[in-house]
Structure formats: C-alpha cells, structure tokens
Amino acid sequence: MSIGSEPFELLADFPGWTTGFDLQARQEQSRTAGGVTYVKxxxxxxxxxxxxxxVLTPNVLDHWRARLKVLEGGLYxxxxxxxxxxxxxxxxxGSWPTGGSFDGVSAALLSxxxxRKAVRLEDLPAGFKFVIGDYLAIGVDLHQVVEATTADGSGRTPEFEVRPHIWPGVAAGASAVKVYRPACVMALVPGSVSTDASLSGWGSIAFQGIEIR
Incomplete structure (x- = not known):
C-alpha cells in the first residue's frame, strides 16, 4: 500500500464514522449596556x-495509529x-440518472x-437533483446545498444557494465541481487524537480535523 501524497485520503477506508461535521464560525460578539448584541x-x-x-482489534488499531502518524500532528x-x-x-x-456515463467529479461551475452564495452548475446528468443537505466541492472548496434544485435537459441547474459563501477568487469555469466524495483540505486539531486500548488490546481511534486554507 502506497502512503500517497498530500492531501492524504484518510477516510475512504476508515473503520468508523464522522460523528461531527459542521461549519465553525469565525465571529466575535460585543454587547452594549442596553443589551444590543453586535456580531462581526x-x-x-x-x-x-x-x-x-x-472497537478495533490490536492489529487494526496499530494500523490506524500508524496511518495517523503520517500526518505528523497538524503538519500534513x-x-x-x-x-x-x-x-x-x-x-x-452512484446511481446517477444517466448511469456510468457520469463520474460524479466533472460537473462545472456555470455562474x-x-x-456569492447562489450558483448555477452545468455538465450534470439531465434531471440531476440536489436536495437540501447534499454537498458539492468546487475544487477543494466544500459547500452544502441549502436550496433544492433540478438540472434541466441539458444538465444545467437554475440558481440555488449553498453555504458557506463562494470563496473570494473563485470564478465560473475555473475548477471542476464534484458531487462524489466532495471534500475540503483539513489538518488534525492538535491534541485531538486518541488511540487508547483496553487491557485486552482492543481499542478505538478518535480524532478531529479543521479546514486549512
């Protein structure tokens, strides 16, 4: 098995679940004497x-301890x-409307x-449906669909909203849009990795990540 290269694919065969995945706001609040709250x-x-x-066997636990060491804390x-x-x-x-002719990673950003929070996509299968809660990635910028939409017969969607807003500098047509395994680039949160085992040698792996820009 090859170690691969950055960003490493860690989750494809992870023997567990992502128990949390959400946006962390970068905001500060201030409150006046009158109780009015301002958010910046x-x-x-x-x-x-x-x-x-x-819960993993001793051999599998050691395998995943080693896999996480490749990241060298938050360096990679x-x-x-x-x-x-x-x-x-x-x-x-991957039960796409047009079957195997669509690979899930080659749609395009039309507009x-x-x-900066509503987009149109193209190069999708005709009739492709986005429902609220879906994800898509523009390059490695990950977004969640907050407004349902359906592509027309030519594979183009009407405008629909996503969050977070489209990042500055992203332009229509610049990057492929993925709906299969859409992802962003993350690093480990320092101190979040836990690999403890019981006296039987069986144990579990837990870790946290945060998006890196």
Whole structure:
C-alpha cells in the first residue's frame, strides 16, 4: 500500500464514522449596556470534523495509529468530508440518472451570483437533483446545498444557494465541481487524537480535523 501524497485520503477506508461535521464560525460578539448584541465576521467559516472508529482489534488499531502518524500532528493535510455524504442523497452508491456515463467529479461551475452564495452548475446528468443537505466541492472548496434544485435537459441547474459563501477568487469555469466524495483540505486539531486500548488490546481511534486554507 502506497502512503500517497498530500492531501492524504484518510477516510475512504476508515473503520468508523464522522460523528461531527459542521461549519465553525469565525465571529466575535460585543454587547452594549442596553443589551444590543453586535456580531462581526472575522472571516468565512471553516469546516470541522470529528471521527470515531469502531472497537478495533490490536492489529487494526496499530494500523490506524500508524496511518495517523503520517500526518505528523497538524503538519500534513488530509481530505475531510462527512462519511454520510460520499454520494448525494438522491443517488446512493452512484446511481446517477444517466448511469456510468457520469463520474460524479466533472460537473462545472456555470455562474456565481453577485451575492456569492447562489450558483448555477452545468455538465450534470439531465434531471440531476440536489436536495437540501447534499454537498458539492468546487475544487477543494466544500459547500452544502441549502436550496433544492433540478438540472434541466441539458444538465444545467437554475440558481440555488449553498453555504458557506463562494470563496473570494473563485470564478465560473475555473475548477471542476464534484458531487462524489466532495471534500475540503483539513489538518488534525492538535491534541485531538486518541488511540487508547483496553487491557485486552482492543481499542478505538478518535480524532478531529479543521479546514486549512
């Protein structure tokens, strides 16, 4: 088995689940004497991940201890995504509307609304459905669908909203759009890795990640 290269694919065969996957806001709040609260954005939110394995045999536990050591703490990166959304909700195991002619990783960004939170996509199968809760990645920028939409007969969608907002500098047509295993680049949260075993030698792996820009 090859170690591979950054960002490492860590989750594809992880023997567990991503028990947490959500956006972490980068905001500060201040409150006046009258009780009015002001919120200031310090930057776009970042994706965070919590992963937990099943109880593992001693051999498998050591295997995953070694896999995590490749990341050398937070020095090296891995692909982060929720294991619940390897495929879109409507297409479990890649049951695409057009079958194998669509690979799930070669759609395109047709346009971006001026508000930077609504997009149109193209090069999808005709009739492709996004439902609320799906994910897509523009390059390695991960977004969650917050407005359902359906592609027309030519594989183009109407405008629909995603979160977080489209990152600055991203332009239509610049990167492929993935709906199969969409991911962002993450690093381990320092001190979050746990690999404890019981006296039987069996144990579990847990770790946390945060998006790296």
């Amino acid at each position: 954005d310090l930057g776009p939110p970042l994706w965070t991940l919590k992963a937990q394995s099943k 990166t891995f692909l982060g995504y929720p294991l619940s959304r390897v495929y879109p909700i409507s297409y479990p195991k 971006i609304n001026a508000n």
